[in-house]
Amino acid sequence: MSAKIKSLVRVLLENSSDEDGIIQKGLVEDVLSGLKEAKPPRHREVLREYLSQVGKAIHKQKIAIELGCSTNDDLISSIKSKLTQFTQTSFDCSFEHNENLIAGYRIRIVDDVYEDSIRSRLFKLSQSFTS
Numbered sequence: 001m002s003a004k005i006k007s008l009v010r011v012l013l014e015n016s017s018d019e020d021g022i023i024q025k026g027l028v029e030d031v032l033s034g035l036k037e038a039k040p041p042r043h044r045e046v047l048r049e050y051l052s053q054v055g056k057a058i059h060k061q062k063i064a065i066e067l068g069c070s071t072n073d074d075l076i077s078s079i080k081s082k083l084t085q086f087t088q089t090s091f092d093c094s095f096e097h098n099e100n101l102i103a104g105y106r107i108r109i110v111d112d113v114y115e116d117s118i119r120s121r122l123f124k125l126s127q128s129f130t131s
Contacts, residue, residue, distance in 0.1 A: 005042065009049045016054060022092060023057050063091050064108040068101035068117055083107075 012035075016027045031050070040046055063083060067075075080093060091109075098106065104117025 005046055005049060008040070008046060009053055012046075012050050013053050013057060017057075022061055023054060028054060060110055061091050063093050064096070065093060066096050066098040066101060066106040068098060068103040068105065068119075070097055071095050 012031050013023075016023050016031050018024050018027070032047075035043060035047060035050070065079060069075075076093075076095060079095075083091065083093070100119060101115075102118040104115070104120070106113060106115040106117065
């Protein structure tokens with residue numbers, strides 16, 4: 001892949017993000033329609049690389065949080081505040097109630113999973129007896 005294409009894709013990716021750096025569907029659609037209209041040289045290669053980079057960026061910006069309790073606005077704002085300190089980047093958070101956790105949380109950031117719940121502690125305890 002040429003440096004010109006990589007540079008163009010980088011600019012297109014910036015144009016697909018809002019002021020917080022989050023990829024927005026409407027902005028991606030605008031970029032795609034602009035590419036369709038302009039048809040730059042090697043446009044298929046540009047399009048393929050752009051869509052690949054958009055997919056990677058979206059994957060990096062999603063944080064899935066599972067809680068063993070029901071959520072409220074104070075809890076959500078506290079968690080988002082802590083995550084902002086931890087990640088130092090913009091992200092999109094989704095919250096889900098998971099009864100299997102009993103109590104605690106499970107956070108997925110890209111491919112990393114952080115969990116602290118009664119379920120995970122009981123599992124670790126049972127593993128210590130069988131080892």
